[in-house]
């Protein structure tokens with residue numbers, strides 16, 4: 001596997017990635033990639049939606065607006081704060097039912113996991129936020145949202161704070177018994193962001 005020495009080189013290759021298409025998967029966009037600009041926080045979502053696939057930028061649809069509201073960040077602050085990654089980077093299209101977006105298969109997730117591994121090695125984020133069950137499972141191997149939301153974990157030198165997915169397809173965030181867990185997770189993330197903002201830049205990236 002290629003050993004990247006810079007995020008710029010990695011992202012140049014990621015933009016041209018066709019691994020899943022070559023493997024026969026019916027993707028409906030190319031990779032959605034937001035340029036790296038010295039981020040210290042890494043956001044791992046599930047996959048781009050139809051809006052993100054069309055615009056070529058992550059978190060542009062309604063779920064992104066909800067996520068920014070949760071985090072109390074406007075658009076500019078959001079993209080400056082978080083390096084936006086995802087379990088898979090291309091819009092997967094609709095499922096056979098026509099409802100929502102197709103969940104990436106295990107094979108697609110495995111094919112795309114190389115980009116996460118390269119990014120984490122090069123970026124060395126101090127905070128990682130997983131968004132949704134698929135990202136939680138991919139990064140930490142935890143299969144139940146309810147077990148993880150409101151807790152934090154470590155991965156190497158990074159603190160990992162899981163969030164549920166803010167898309168309307170998930171009812172988890174709106175269930176009354178989950179409100180305290182979600183609030184705790186968001187408080188933790190905001191506290192970590194303040195800490196990162198106040199700390200001296202620890203690495204020259």
Ligand code: SF4
Pocket residue numbers: 014017018019020021030031088089090108111112113
């Ligand atoms: S989903 Fe990931 S591995 Fe598959 S083609 Fe897109 S960028 Fe490549």
